[in-house]
Amino acid sequence: MPSRLGRYAVRRRIGSGGFATVWLAYDEQLDSPVAVKVLADNWTEDAAVRQRFLEEGRFLRKVESPYVVTVYDAGELDDGRPYLVMSYADQGTLADRLEVEGLTPAQAMEVVRQVGAGLQALHERGVLHRDVKPANVLFRTVEDAEEGTVRAMVADLGLGKALDMSSRLTMIAGTPSFVAPEQAQGEPLDPRADQYSLAALAYLLLAGRAPYAHASLAAAAAPSSPPPLSSPERPFPAEVEAVVRRGLAADRAERWPDVASFVAALEDALAPVVVDDAASSWLPVDPDLTQPGARPSARPSHDSLPAPVPPRRGRARLLAGGLVGVLAVAVGLGVGFWVEQRGEGDETVGDDTGTLFVTVPDDWARAVAADGWTAPLDGGEFPALSVGTTADWTDVRSSAQGVFVGILPGTELPAQMPRHPECDTAQEPVDSSFEDRDSRTVLYTGCPGGVTVERVVQLAANRLLWVQIRSADSATANTVLDAVDTRGI
Structure with missing residues (x-):
């Protein structure tokens, strides 16, 4: 956790998603809590993403309405990342x-x-x-x-x-x-x-x-x-x-x-x-939701910083998998993921709960989202991991490559697998069992950029594991598919 962002003293992280991390901070000059949104460091050199981030601030700044979040300030950190200073929502979402x-x-x-x-x-x-x-x-x-x-x-x-x-x-x-x-x-x-x-x-x-x-x-x-x-x-x-x-x-x-x-x-x-x-008709103040707390000092003590969480090592191999449609809408782009070099040309990436891991070609790990997702139908929050060559690799028109892995509730495999009308051919679903876990896999060919693979596994009695892979060729897709690991389930 940084102690300061620009001239703002940081209290804690509020959350992350959509290419950025949001921190609760204090404007010490005006003695007021603020939210500081900082572009994730892995996007600093991407001109398109940087422009999109700054446009959000400009759009919000155009509007003077009590019903739209206000942007008070903007700046750039020493490492080149831009940030926006906005009104703090102390009563959550x-x-x-x-x-x-x-x-x-x-x-x-x-x-x-x-x-x-x-x-x-x-x-x-x-x-x-x-x-x-x-x-x-x-x-x-x-x-x-x-x-x-x-x-x-x-x-x-x-x-x-x-x-x-x-x-x-x-x-x-x-x-x-x-x-x-x-x-x-x-x-x-x-x-x-x-x-x-x-x-x-x-x-x-x-x-x-x-x-x-x-x-x-x-x-x-x-x-x-x-x-x-x-x-x-x-x-x-x-x-x-x-x-x-x-x-x-x-x-x-x-x-x-x-x-x-x-x-x-x-x-x-x-x-x-x-x-x-x-x-x-007016919502009451909820004291259990996020509150700014006491005004921080300019230099928080070492004891006030959260202890680092060591990465979980070891691997439990699982043939797993597949998710539906465009997944970027469900997963925020976080910065808390774990990466381990697995040998020449490969990296193993883990989500920020230490539940999901996947080994991918190292040029895939350019856009990583590791802070979970809101599962469809159920709406609950579950571990999820997205790794791709670009942030929009899940766009149906994109030729980029990537893999999504997500856990969601479910007591049986779905009767119908996701459809991909952007692909020319969908092969017949393949049902199999590995280590007493049933799975269903579908390969789509003639897709923008190559092939798409969907797989779903009955991971536990009430949990499914979905995987979606987009790759230039079937060989790479199969290698990544076989390299999906889970821990703790």
Whole structure:
């Protein structure tokens, strides 16, 4: 842990993902906690990634809204890494809240209203968010008699694009269960893509479940109608259902004209439901969520620094594997991975929990994500590891090479393996058993850049191990596939 980032004294790491690490720090001149987002050191020399990182700060700086995270400062460390200094969300994320309990209809409406206001502010300044989801809605404590004590803010514009750029070139990315179909298909975007994501978020908050459980962007590209919003446990008027379904229309022309129109319509439809609940619409301060703590000294003592965790050595060989679709959306780019040189031309990379390991050609280990993922369907956090020649190796159009390994819950192998329409041929699934562990493997050929391999293994009674490999040739893919190891399971 660094003691300082620029002029800011560091308290602790908040988290990492999307090419960067975020630290809780103090602005000692203004006596205020701040969040400092630092580009990961392995991306410092990548001009495109560096530009994308700086663009996030510029996009956020354009917007003066209480519902969008504020950028206060920007700078560059001695090693050349840029950083952004932003408002600190001391009350965590919407994802944090949903892990503990659901929201009342009045609270859900208030969150949607505030997030919608943040998105509308971005759109009015020509910026798309493109990744609206619970983890990107932050809460901070405010002193505002009219707006309660906790305010929602839109954060993380790592996928954000200026509207003039999005109309010409759109990178296929986003979170499958919340992404608009046209975004998953790589079409030019407009603000109605963010409206779709907000409608999906509203559905989740009201129904207590997401409208879709897409495991990949390929699934999100061809959506079906979501199940009814209402349930016996959470009944809603038909007007509420109609508003949300219009926001989730597969054809963007059928959606609301803009985010503000969607929010206003939902507020009117929910009025009969929340009329007796308006007083409790504001989220309470949660003392168990992240708090800034005491003001740090400029030079923290050695005892206050976390002890280093030694890498776990030893290997338990396992023929393992395969994950679905585009996986970069599920795994944050962390910097806590473990790498061991395994001989000329090879490196073994481990995730930051010491659970997953894979040996790859050393030129693959340029983009490593090792801090876990949110498993599809279940939504829980599990160990995961992504290693590739570029950060976008999972893009269906990319010819880059890489491997993803992830653990997720499951009591049996899936009946259907992921599909890869970008490839020419899918071979028949091969079922096998190794060390009493059943597995299923599919090889796809004629893919951009070579071949793709998907494998799933019944790792334990209630755990599956998925592997996806993209390689220039089958020989390299098989070598990497055989070099996937697990520990502790």
